[in-house]
Amino acid sequence: MKFLDLAKVYIRSGGGGGGCVSFRREKFIEYGGPDGGDGGKGGSVWAEAVQGLNTLIDFRYQQHFFAKNGQPGKGQQRTGKDGDDIVLRVPVGTEILDEDEETVIADLTEVGQRVQLARGGNGGFGNLHFKSATNQAPRRANPGQEGVERTLWLRLKLIADVGLLGLPNAGKSTFLAATSNARPKIADYPFTTLHPNLGVVGVDNVEFVVADIPGLIAGAHEGRGIGDRFLGHVERCAVLLHLVDGTSDTVVEDYHTIIHELEAYGGHLADKTRVTVLNKVDALDAEQREEAAQALREASGGPVMLMSGVAREGVTEVLRALRSQIDADRLLHKPVEEAQPWQP
Numbered sequence: 001m002k003f004l005d006l007a008k009v010y011i012r013s014g015g016g017g018g019g020c021v022s023f024r025r026e027k028f029i030e031y032g033g034p035d036g037g038d039g040g041k042g043g044s045v046w047a048e049a050v051q052g053l054n055t056l057i058d059f060r061y062q063q064h065f066f067a068k069n070g071q072p073g074k075g076q077q078r079t080g081k082d083g084d085d086i087v088l089r090v091p092v093g094t095e096i097l098d099e100d101e102e103t104v105i106a107d108l109t110e111v112g113q114r115v116q117l118a119r120g121g122n123g124g125f126g127n128l129h130f131k132s133a134t135n136q137a138p139r140r141a142n143p144g145q146e147g148v149e150r151t152l153w154l155r156l157k158l159i160a161d162v163g164l165l166g167l168p169n170a171g172k173s174t175f176l177a178a179t180s181n182a183r184p185k186i187a188d189y190p191f192t193t194l195h196p197n198l199g200v201v202g203v204d205n206v207e208f209v210v211a212d213i214p215g216l217i218a219g220a221h222e223g224r225g226i227g228d229r230f231l232g233h234v235e236r237c238a239v240l241l242h243l244v245d246g247t248s249d250t251v252v253e254d255y256h257t258i259i260h261e262l263e264a265y266g267g268h269l270a271d272k273t274r275v276t277v278l279n280k281v282d283a284l285d286a287e288q289r290e291e292a293a294q295a296l297r298e299a300s301g302g303p304v305m306l307m308s309g310v311a312r313e314g315v316t317e318v319l320r321a322l323r324s325q326i327d328a329d330r331l332l333h334k335p336v337e338e339a340q341p342w343q344p
Contacts (some may be wrong), residue, residue: 004060005056005156006154009065010152011329012118013044013148014043014084015069015146016123017035017123017144019041019125020036020073020074021035021139021141022036024075034128036077037074037126037128039142041123042067042147043070045088046088047116048108049108049113050089050090052178053092069147071146073124075320077128077167090156091113093157093158094334095154096117097155097157098152099150099287099314117150118147122144124141124142127139128275139171144200148224153324158198160236161209161212162209162211162240162322163211164210164213164243165213165215172243174309174310178209178310179201180202181199197212199208201319206323211233238273242258246279246284246292255276255299255300256299260303275318275322276303277305277306278306279307279308282310282313300322305317
């Protein structure tokens, strides 16, 4: 399944059915009168956040969503049938934007959350509605109200607890593969990861979700490399895990490159809680480790953890540090299995 986080859709709600002009004409009925029914209401277009989706790929193959029109009214005081609604099922974390791609109409962040995107038109009144003491035989009826037609953008921002940051080949995908069942592509060349990956990580009977996004380079906010368009997927994270390649000759410069891109992206991303980790320390001796870690501490102004995703060195300590920064209500607690008495 391909990953798609931006899609354009065209929607139209159903128009209301027209009212009916009809008179009662039955044998042996001395007095007739108007009996035209009202038109049915047109169908509306809704968006609903559902569980089990993490991409907008379905909207690549279908972009047009038109609700049904309401049926016109009929004689014998019969009201027309309402048009059926249409529901766009989107992943949790989807933003619905207007055609200008800036105005946010809705932000669906919870399962089951619904929003009406286009309201169906009301049905027109039949001539029965206009009967009165002074107008006992009205010959007028209202047409149905027209539907609403809109062009919208769907933008997905993944819901995760931890977001991975770093330059290409900093070891983000290796860390995700070592700590979860996710199997991202891993290779020794830059930009191995071309789209975000999600993995469920567990430590001390607690699970949380980690998002791995493509690596950033200097000038990403200007469109260099893959750009910063995937940074939206870590906006909702509780904590950011910043991995720095310990084998690089420019550890401090690599750190400042990512921080600069976060600040250039804007919003509150640069202010989020970060855990800084010196990665790939299995390729360094004790002296090189301490030298690189000390330089990174001075650059970041905070603690620096040491880790090797390949050798699994320091991984558990990093996971516990991440867990301590995540809100308790966002953690998923594994059920503790009770010991069963032995039976022959």
